[in-house]
Amino acid sequence: MSDINQMPREDGIDHSLSLMREGYMYILNRRLSFSSDIFETRLLGKKAICMGGKAATEVFYDTEKFKRKDAAPNRVVQTLFGKKGVQALDGQDHKHRKEMFMSIMSPKGIQSLTDITKEQWKTALNKWEQVDEIILYEEVKEVLCRTACQWAGVPLEENDVKEMTTDLAAMFESPAAVGPNHWIGRNARRKVENWIGDLVEKVRNGEINPPESTALNRFAWHRDLEGNLLDTNTAAVEVINILRPIVAIAIFINFSALALHHFPEEREKLESHDEKYAQMFVQEVRRFYPFFPLVTALVKKDFTWNGYKFEEGTLTLLDLYGTNHDPEIWENPDLFSPDRFSKWEGSPFDFIPQGGGDYFMGHRCAGEWVTIQIMKVSLEYLVNQMEYEVPNQDLSYSIVSMPSIPHSKVVLKNVKQKL
Template structure:
């Protein structure tokens, strides 16, 4: 025997999702007093859920699959065709192992060294300028860092175009009209360019070192022993470059958090690294970024007396789980200290997805993100002086992804020697 899942009325509720943005699922979980409900999104029946138990269910390998789950507009901009995000089972695990092989401590240290240098070079340039738009400047320095780390050669005069294209890919999946199409064109351009690099690696015109993403995916073979086609290599190399540039959003929120909570600065300055870690975790928990992830029911099953039917599109609420009052005390307060007692769980704190890295779809770049954020926080705190003039630092809870409206203008920049 099973009960019916609480149901949102209406022929299609995409408009409600757009109107309520990051809080759409959380609002309904509260109203229906249920961690799961059914609705219609983009003309199709969809289940939405959030909270610890829902996360455990969502990452159960026999219950959900990714094949056919991501909407076309997301594949055409953010993910790419045949990307790891859309693959299941043994093929997924095989590809994920390659991603995770790039995340060794040595390789993460190499990334941090490159980043440190890029922060200095960029800041030296900013010292000469009247003001900078922090979001755009951080994008550029992260793009340079990402390319060097990934073994992707990029000329100085190609850098701005590449940065803008990678940004368009992650800013456009939920956009409408020209802003969405900008993302599609950007993806087509960058995929073509990276695929040409793959050919150059294969005929030895360029030789990236073995610990780079370009080398790793160019030389990777599928489970049948055949080399990955150059288009798929390009998609996966972009799956390293694009999200590193997207960390610019978290770094903008880090600077905003420092500005809005000046008392935190003192705790950070007299810190041995532990508080910085808690601070970064709280930035990733508190601010809106990746709203939810989608999958399809793999086969019929019953959960908590609710029937999940094969193929039903299912949304897991990342933002809402990170703001779930059953998990977090006063979830809408920015309070880094909460992480001092936090035991760690793959199903409760999920800004970059949950579950297991290799077996499941949890973000391959979570450690990269944390390391880049820590290094950047250190630079902002200890090596950079700046002023934040009057501006609109608010951010939307409905634009996806959300970015402080002014993109943070900084003035009077000086490197502290």
Template sequence: MPRIPHDSRPDSSLALLADPYGYIGRRCVEFGTDLFEARLLLRRTICMTGPNAAALFYDRSRFQRTGAAPEPLRATLFGQGGVQGLDGDAHRHRKAMFMSLVTAAQVDALARRFEDELQTAARQWSRQPQVVLYDALHEPLTQAVCGWAGVPLETSEVSLRTTDLVALFDQAAAPGLGHFRARAARKRSEAWAVALVEALRAGRLSAPPGSPLEAVALHRDENEQWLPPRVAAVELLNVLRPTLAVSVFIVFVAHALHLHPECRLALQQREAGYADCFVQEVRRHYPFFPAVVARVREDFEWRGYPFPAGRRVMLDLYGTNHDSRAWRDPLAFEPARFRERTPTPFEFVPQGGAEPHKHHRCPGEGIAVELMKVAAVFFSTRLNYEVPLQDLLLDMKRLPALPRDRFVIASVRVAA
């Protein structure tokens, strides 16, 4: 049995943090394999990349999510007890609730709310000399998703809730004080969400029928029991937080429109299906979440390599989206590639792989796509602005990666 190639460093956590999107892919190229082993956060971890590795990783008979995510992510990004850490019947039952919230009609309703909020925000931007787009997108997204989810939000608390929801994904992997701000934001956000859940269950608060707040608060698990209030709060935040994280993708939409003006022209001409191709190429080309983790259920072998029970395994999402075996000229930005063929769910994994109803692929993927399309069309047809001199290079050491100046726009004008 061949030995899995091994990163010789005593612990490679700093190497991963220094190059979160490229570490796995670069080391696999060096080893000439799709996998290698490293010690990360003092735990032996098998790191994998590529479509074949993704297909293996989403084999539920071989991998589980329970106990896989590192504690810093559970304490900030995911929360304790959420759907991301479930397996088997519990996962299928909880995932079905999330999938019921993202029907085409519901996603369209959220997209329309966001378009309205974006237009209102753009009028405010037009009264400012310049705007940092990444920061400016957060409150419109908060107001859109809370209104859609049935979550009451007073004007006076929009800023606080927005700041906390953003911290859950923007500061989760930040060094030093940033990470502790994310932990504090998680504590405040869960307390707020618990109060909403308990008020709705007690009849002190109402929510629109079928809204995410009602669905989560009244959801019964596979044993017909209500979720504990804290777990219900985590799942409500699992609706709100990822929607705000779409701000990262929307900044990349603006970045791509600036670097590729031909894309703006195609969107202005309303070419059939082009908005979908453009948005999907943004999701493939740009960095979002670098990797996902699982644990081996029972001993098995793959390509002759041993996978011992309990071993943590990390799948490289960014590298898989740029794998030359699946993508022609993978570093080029080419929306037309999505007209040529439909990639498999193991080649195209910006928010996880496989099938979302049964596996751990993000249930909010459709929301991300529709909100990005709203922004792409709005920026191309309804918004006039200048892009002043700034640093547009992507900071690939940051999680999530962003243009170093977070994409500044100036002289904003909203078309009538």
């Protein structure tokens, strides 16, 4: 008798269409119907393993077992990631590049980001008071584009703000899009890479001199393990790996506003300025609402786990959304309940909206602290610094299209500063 088990397998030639059709629920639907946290399928014409849950997450983030080089689909590389960035590195090269990212995430760095974010919200709020209504998603993207550029040391002329916001957003709005919208994302990436690349050159030849602590300065002067500067395009890709995702936090902020609207009792609790509750609310927004559906890796070398054989080179998908909604981990996972985080033990493998495992050794999101902090500042504005009405609109959101954004993008009327 062999001790190798056959993984539950989805029959058929290819299931990429089902993945597109079922979106965030694709893996979880099958984990539930197979009664298994792991199954085999075929995606993008290849055999693929899908898995989710706490134990699967722990294996997925074992860098002895999985690698990232060539693991991401080309359409994601061309829009969201860019080429030769940290996402596709492994081993020592990854660790060294990741240290470069984490070096700007110091308490001082996060404090300076907090100050900039508050200032930008204040300026925007003054502007919103002058108009009848705003589309929160569009406005917050602009607030965050200004914030991101200022924090990263990237000079941004007032005339360029709208275009830069649109281009950075196109990179995360387009990876799963088909047709023209996808190409808008690719063109935006090409344009911004050239623009940031020019700035990297200017830092290197002394034409501009952003503060030492900024991403533009540090990444322009970063040396790889051989002692070489990054090539200009790679340095630009990495600066964009700071700018683009900061703008993407607009999605979580939109969902925060939605939660405040759908669950008015939460707003009351937050009005007390209870810092601990604000943290739990933000965590619950990141758990509850859809954002990144999954992450991909390739099996590094053959291994067996729980009796299942993983063959070198097999594409493997980790279910982020489904793990955050896993009934084995979360009681009533489809209930919005910030209180659940008062009991959460802080495992790096069960709450994974931005990936799991270790920041330095693995691929867990470098910007998780930044995300939480910007969400907290923004929440304080939405709850305690401003008043507004929420007119009738389509606030529903898709559990299929990626990334999911409330359909109306959250329209607010009569925005005023709270006195």
